[in-house]
Amino acid sequence: MVNSDKHRNGDALFKGIAQFFALSIIAILLLMTYRMVAESMPSIRAFGVSFISGSNWDAVQGQFAALPYLYGSVVSSLLALLLAAPLSLGCALFITELAPKRLGVAIATLVELLAAIPSVIYGLWGIMVMVPWLQSTVQPFLIEHFGFIPLFSGAPYGVSMLAAVFILMIMIIPIITSITKEVLLAVPQSQKEAALALGATRWEMIRIAVLPYGRSGMLGAVILGLGRAIGETMAVTMVIGNTPQISLSLLAPAYTMPSVIANEFAEASSKLHSAALMEIGLILLVVTLIVNSLARLLLWSVSRKLGGGAK
Amino acid sequence: MKLKSLALRKSFNLGATLLMATATILVLLPLGIIFSHILKMGLQSVNLAFFTNIPQPTGVPGGGMANGLAGSAIMILMALLLGLPVGIFGAIYLTEYGKGRLATVIRFSADILAGIPSIITGMVVYTLLVVPMHGFSALAGAFALALIMIPIVLRTTEEQLKLVPVSLREASLALGVPMWRTSLKVTLRSAMTGIVTGVLLAIARVAGETAPLLFTALGNQFWSRKLTEPMAALPLQIFNFAISPYEDWHQLAWAGALVLVVLMFTLSLAARWLGRSRHS
The missing domain is CATH 1.20.5 (Single alpha-helices involved in coiled-coils or other helix-helix interfaces)
Structure with a gap:
């Protein structure tokens, strides 16, 4: 029986090791949250609620309030999502329902490769190619013809909220498309065939069989895209102009939460300054935790409905 | 109607x-x-100097990103050493032992962790390693990259282990092989190609990460001699050169971008190819 005892010890040890590493995932998440809260305490104590309602960010005077950064993050992400979601949905439908199988696979592969391009490279293209184009062509056009709308008033700087919206849109499209594609592929073939057999056209089949089935999954994909857009740092920092102001005009430079952290954290001038940046990080963390939890729950509900494991 | x-x-x-x-x-x-x-x-x-030289002051021809390439390779390697055990053993726990609520919480945590903006990972590692060690270091950079890698490796490995048929495990156990040897020698080994796929994808993901390195590895114009010194990384150099006002530095940034994109596509396509050959 010595042998089997050895087995049992070995097994217990192995299980212990595996469990330790698995639990460390939870520990990392808790530790990260705790560090962010602890490090932002000086700022939370000093400014309280005025931190998110005020807009005076002055490292010299030791006054910190983050509204312009919150505004920049929310507006740039939501507008990018507004543009990206319909395009991604259309592209995913094209891949799964319309394109011949080969073409569909080819487009899907392309889209997935594009999802792998790092943020800093989108930023490089943005600052070298897109921003000069916006400044010389798009923004003067908008000002000339739509300048009476506050959204398009002001001078053509190039670097602007508009640039951030465009670059974010380009960056989140591949993510939303590839997750939506997975969701759509999970729609049972029998549902689609039933609709077609009843004489539905291809679009009617999509409307009555595919879209209702994939609704929560598609919503999950879009929300995941939002989470990605809010946390996006490098590309946005390179094209948004980094000016902490709240302007109605999309042509004006702005600033986002991750951008101010990227620009100022390594050279924070005082304890309070770095605590304030930590608090911005904490707000960002809380927002992404909520957004991502929501997205995951929606996507999990899809995979559970299909009887598969969690995705 | x-x-x-x-x-x-x-x-x-x-x-x-x-x-x-x-x-x-x-x-x-x-x-x-x-x-x-x-x-x-x-x-x-892009030219030979790009791969052999370190950055030169603007106006001096023949600058390269050799230290950035080496720095990225070193930090990714260290991140793999730190992150792979957590990801792989965590996945073994989830597939072989993990039933019930705890496993769900772990899976959920991993998914949430994967969604945390990488700049926040950088801030946390700054407080955990850079402040206590009194300086930016390659070690801190690698640690930040490892944190980003862990959830990706965990989830892909778990998917792959789940594909290994139960009968294979049962056969091994019936022969009297203990559970831990079965896990390591049978289950893990049959899922090996899939796990390599996941690791390739994780490398592709962190190789382009810039934000978490800003406050950890910091970047370096020269070669680093020690792991406790600031270290250059390819994406950091692309960023710094892209926002500089000099035309010759911009050229270097484009060269770096091309090298990074080629690396990324190669890794992703290799991962896809491996993944496909396994299923056919």
Whole structure:
């Protein structure tokens, strides 16, 4: 029986090791949250609620309030999502329902490769190619013809909220498309065939069989895209102009939460300054935790409905 | 229910089809433009010096990103050493032992962890390693990259282990092989290609990460001698050169971008190819 005892010890040890590493995932998440809260305490104590309602960010005077950064993050992400979601949905439908199988696979592969391009490279293209184009062509056009709308008033700087919206849109499209594609592929073939057999056209089949089935999954994909857009740092920092102001005009430079952290954290001038940046990080963390939890729950509900494991 | 006329329904169908095709073109177009730009600008500026020299002051020809390439390789390697055990053993726990609520919480935590903006990972590692060690270091950079890698490795490995048939494990256990040897020698080994796929994808993901290195590895104009010193990384150099005002540094940034994109595509395609050959 010595042998089997050895087995049992070995097994217990192995299980212990595996469990330790698995639990460390939870520990990392808790530790990260705790560090962010602890490090932002000086700022939370000093400014309280005025931190998110005020807009005076002055490292010299030791006054910190983050509204312009919150505004920049929310507006740039939501507008990018507004543009990206319909395009991604259309592209995913094209891949799964319309394109011949080969073409569909080819487009899907392309889209997935594009999802792998790092943020800093989108930023490089943005600052070298897109921003000069916006400044010389798009923004003067908008000002000339739509300048009476506050959204398009002001001078053509190039670097602007508009640039951030465009670059974010380009960056989140591949993510939303590839997750939506997975969701759509999970729609049972029998549902689609039933609709077609009843004489539905291809679009009617999509409307009555595919879209209702994939609704929560598609919503999950879009929300995941939002989470990605809010946390996006490098590309946005390179094209948004980094000016902490709240302007109605999309042509004006702005600033986002991750951008101010990227620009100022390594050279924070005082304890309070770095605590304030930590608090911005904490707000960002809380927002992404909520957004991502929501997205995951929606996507999990899809995979559970299909009887598969969690995705 | 009253049906609309067939002609109307058909024209709706045509309209929807055109809209979807347009959306697809609009998705692929900007990405095609970006890629062709990187190819054009990158091929103009990439040369042997790029791979052998360190950055030169502006105006001095022959600058390269050799220290950035080496720095990225070193930090990714260290991140693998730190992150792989956590990811792989965590996945073994989830597939072999993990039933019930605890496993769900771990899976959920991993998914949430994967969604945390990487700049926050950088801030946390700054407080955990950079402040106590009194300085930016390659070690801190590698640690931040490892944190980003862990959830990716965990989830892909778990997917792959789940594909290994239960009968294979049962056969091994019936022969009297203990559970831990079965896990390591049978289950893990049969899922090996899949796990390598996941690791390749994780490398592809962190190789381009810039934000978490800003406050950890910091970057370095020169070669680093020690792991406790600031270290250069390819994406950091691309960033710094892109926002500089000098034309020759911009050229270098395009060259770096091309090298990074080629590396990324190679890793992703290799991962796809491995993943496919396994299933056919």
